Amino acid sequence: MKITKELAEKQCRKSLERYRFAGITKVRIIATNVSCPSCKQRAGVYPIDKVPPIPNPECTYPIKKVGLPKEQANEHGGWCRCCYAPVVIDI
Numbered sequence: 027m028k029i030t031k032e033l034a035e036k037q038c039r040k041s042l043e044r045y046r047f048a049g050i051t052k053v054r055i056i057a058t059n060v061s062c063p064s065c066k067q068r069a070g071v072y073p074i075d076k077v078p079p080i081p082n083p084e085c086t087y088p089i090k091k092v093g094l095p096k097e098q099a100n101e102h103g104g105w106c107r108c109c110y111a112p113v114v115i116d117i
């Protein structure tokens with residue numbers, strides 16, 4: 027299956043919807059340890075209504091490393107590989 031930026035966006039929005047439906051109020055943005063500085067900075071816990079979008083439009087992770095055509099990169103030439111994870115325990 028071809029992965030497009032639009033598809034990635036849609037999938038991330040869908041997971042947020044699922045979390046919201048499940049009563050989750052906070053989500054964590056998970057960056058990988060090779061993520062770009064912008065993504066690493068965004069990693070953390072957010073209220074579900076204030077969570078920044080994934081893919082990160084500011085991402086500068088080199089798309090060549092992911093092996094995708096550069097037309098699929100964002101305007102900064104990056105391909106965000108972050109994901110959302112539900113925060114289930116709220117202490």
Ligand SMILES: [Zn+2]
Nearest residue numbers: 062065085086
């Ligand atoms: Zn990035």
Ligand SMILES: [Zn+2]
Nearest residue numbers: 065106107108
């Ligand atoms: Zn990212």
